Amino acid sequence: xxxxxxxxxxxxxxxxxxxxxxxxxxxxxxxxxxxxxxxxxxxxxxxxxxxxxxxxxxxxxxxxxxxxxxxxxxxxxxxxxxxxxxxxxxxxxxxxxxxxxxxxxxxxxxxxxxxxxxxxxxxxxxxxxxxxxxxxxxxxxxxxxxxxxxxxxxxxxxxxxxxxxxxxxxxxxxxxxxxxxxxxxxxxxxxxxxxxxxxxxxxxxxxxxxxxxxxxxxxxxxxxxxxxxxxxxxxxxxxxxxxxxxxxxxxxxxxxxxxxxxxxxxxxxxxxxxxxxxxxxxxxxxxxxxxxxxxxxxxxxxxxxxxxxx
Amino acid sequence: xxxxxxxxxxxxxxxxxxxxxxxxxxxxxxxxxxxxxxxxxxxxxxxxxxxxxxxxxxxxxxxxxxxxxxxxxxxxxxxxxxxxxxxxxxxxxxxxxxxxxxxxxxxxxxxxxxxxxxxxxxxxxxxxxxxxxxxxxxxxxxxxxxxxxxxxxxxxxxxxxxxxxxxxxxxxxxxxxxxxxxxxxxxxxxxxxxxxxxxxxxxxxxxxxxxxxxxxxxxxxxxxxxxxxxxxxxxxxxxxxxxxxxxxxxxxxxxxxxxxxxxxxxxxxxxxxxxxxxxxxxxxxxxxxxxxxxxx
Numbered sequence: 001x002x003x004x005x006x007x008x009x010x011x012x013x014x015x016x017x018x019x020x021x022x023x024x025x026x027x028x029x030x031x032x033x034x035x036x037x038x039x040x041x042x043x044x045x046x047x048x049x050x051x052x053x054x055x056x057x058x059x060x061x062x063x064x065x066x067x068x069x070x071x072x073x074x075x076x077x078x079x080x081x082x083x084x085x086x087x088x089x090x091x092x093x094x095x096x097x098x099x100x101x102x103x104x105x106x107x108x109x110x111x112x113x114x115x116x117x118x119x120x121x122x123x124x125x126x127x128x129x130x131x132x133x134x135x136x137x138x139x140x141x142x143x144x145x146x147x148x149x150x151x152x153x154x155x156x157x158x159x160x161x162x163x164x165x166x167x168x169x170x171x172x173x174x175x176x177x178x179x180x181x182x183x184x185x186x187x188x189x190x191x192x193x194x195x196x197x198x199x200x201x202x203x204x205x206x207x208x209x210x211x212x213x214x215x216x217x218x219x220x221x222x223x224x225x226x227x228x229x230x231x232x233x234x235x236x237x238x239x240x241x242x243x244x245x246x247x248x249x250x251x252x253x254x255x256x257x258x259x260x261x262x263x264x265x266x267x268x269x270x271x272x273x274x275x276x277x278x279x280x281x282x283x284x285x286x287x288x289x290x291x292x293x294x295x296x297x298x299x300x301x302x303x304x305x306x307x308x309x310x
Numbered sequence: 311x312x313x314x315x316x317x318x319x320x321x322x323x324x325x326x327x328x329x330x331x332x333x334x335x336x337x338x339x340x341x342x343x344x345x346x347x348x349x350x351x352x353x354x355x356x357x358x359x360x361x362x363x364x365x366x367x368x369x370x371x372x373x374x375x376x377x378x379x380x381x382x383x384x385x386x387x388x389x390x391x392x393x394x395x396x397x398x399x400x401x402x403x404x405x406x407x408x409x410x411x412x413x414x415x416x417x418x419x420x421x422x423x424x425x426x427x428x429x430x431x432x433x434x435x436x437x438x439x440x441x442x443x444x445x446x447x448x449x450x451x452x453x454x455x456x457x458x459x460x461x462x463x464x465x466x467x468x469x470x471x472x473x474x475x476x477x478x479x480x481x482x483x484x485x486x487x488x489x490x491x492x493x494x495x496x497x498x499x500x501x502x503x504x505x506x507x508x509x510x511x512x513x514x515x516x517x518x519x520x521x522x523x524x525x526x527x528x529x530x531x532x533x534x535x536x537x538x539x540x541x542x543x544x545x546x547x548x549x550x551x552x553x554x555x556x557x558x559x560x561x562x563x564x565x566x567x568x569x570x571x572x573x574x575x576x577x578x579x580x581x582x583x584x585x586x587x588x589x590x591x592x593x594x595x596x597x598x599x600x601x602x603x604x605x606x
Contacts, residue, residue, distance in 0.1 A: 043424035044421050044436060050477055050480060054476075127353075137563070141570055250541075
């Protein structure tokens with residue numbers, strides 16, 4: 001019986017070959033048998049173990065830590081938390097959109113021909129290759145009001161006495177953090193969108209040119225419609241990544257001046273480890289769920305229906 | 311005669327066209343220059359500060375008056391009390407990075423093999439949970455993760471950090487391997503099975519060799535992830551001997567008189583390996599990141 005089934009699986013008719021190369025979901029095959037099944041299960045077990053021990057358990061534990069509604073009432077009444085929510089919203093709305101729109105434009109720029117554009121691309125991706133911490137520490141010192149490079153240049157070249165970018169004003173500090181985040185992550189998204197642009201067949205552009213579409217028209221009628229889906233997926237992913245970005249804020253402004261530039265990711269850690277209130281820290285993180293869940297659902301749908309790879 | 315106007319048109323327009331093209335090129339160059347300044351300023355600052363001789367950090371110079379490699383020498387010889395375990399910590403970083411790469415590749419490729427090639431039932435469930443994990447920000451899980459590591463008895467242990475990095479790198483690995491695996495004909499596996507190869511033989515002899523480009527891409531990704539990560543390493547490692555470089559580097563910040571030239575020299579030494587690896591595997595990695603491109 002088992003032999004007969006094995007034989008049937010082995011006999012692959014041309015029709016089956018065609019169906020095998022189609023997406024997984026549509027393929028109906030016989031279930032795995034005996035030792036094959038054991039092997040397959042054994043191969044999945046390491047990942048399943050990692051997932052259960054280091055994702056599922058922490059998630060459940062986190063939900064349990066943040067289960068008390070009173071925590072959220074306490075949180076809402078904190079001025080620091082209220083400021084943090086505003087900062088996070090600004091960080092995401094400004095940071096993500098500037099970064100993604102910049103990446104879209106720059107990916108067009110890097111489509112230009114010429115040796116120096118290729119060389120420039122190599123330099124431009126450097127922030128992505130350099131580890132986050134050294135860069136952000138460097139930016140932190142660079143923006144120092146008294147001794148930082150930025151104000152030194154302002155003083156030596158323009159004779160202007162620059163402000164303390166991170167020490168004096170909440171908005172200057174938040175702006176600096178957002179700029180640092182863009183500096184670090186825009187190259188990554190530019191490379192992704194550049195690859196997306198390169199995947200657009202040249203014939204489409206040639207055909208569009210025949211029809212008289214050049215410049216902005218070409219972008220509006222050829223490039224953008226084909227890139228829109230990728231752009232949306234990248235924006236959604238980037239929203240989630242930015243929401244969880246700890247390093248930019250922690251190392252550039254450190255949440256200062258006077259705790260005015262915290263975002264949810266850093267405030268959660270501060271509550272849990274600096275003032276030793278892990279439940280309050282988890283509550284901060286949990287309060288991001290109303291934003292996260294719709295983004296995740298939209299993203300999962302998009303990723304399932306289109307074959308975009310990140 | 312009738313062809314003349316058609317030929318004449320472009321000829322008359324050419325100077326104008328060339329001028330416009332040159333102007334566009336000049337504008338692009340100017341923009342490129344701005345981009346270079348924007349990109350390199352923080353890195354220039356890192357280098358400039360690291361070249362300051364001791365004590366001269368507090369100046370209004372744009373470039374050190376007397377550049378010296380003293381700070382690098384101090385870092386390499388562990389000549390400052392904050393740097394006394396530098397090479398040990400660098401070794402810890404390498405250890406974490408290496409273990410993360412190996413485990414991510416092993417766990418990710420085994421799971422993808424079972425899902426994509428052996429087509430285990432409920433395989434879609436595994437891919438979906440992986441995808442879901444990929445979009446959860448790591449920093450949001452840090453608080454319960456830290457407590458759970460204490461429960462597991464892994465506090466102040468490099469393996470706690472490795473577990474964290476692997477947890478957040480594996481979903482991406484599965485995602486990439488799944489997509490890349492589609493391009494390898496399943497008939498190869500079928501043929502090997504008919505010849506009597508066991509699943510492990512198919513995995514080692516057929517699957518892994520053919521997946522080499524994806525393995526390189528994901529390996530580079532995992533290494534950069536471990537090298538970039540700070541929060542988990544900071545929370546999970548507490549003693550100077552078990553720290554990794556980023557944690558030690560951040561400790562500088564808390565001291566009263568942070569020796570910025572040593573910090574920046576340490577930062578540069580720390581940044582060199584990933585930059586070298588990134589540029590060595592850049593093409594593979596970009597290809598890995600964008601395999602599939604825009605099929606939507």
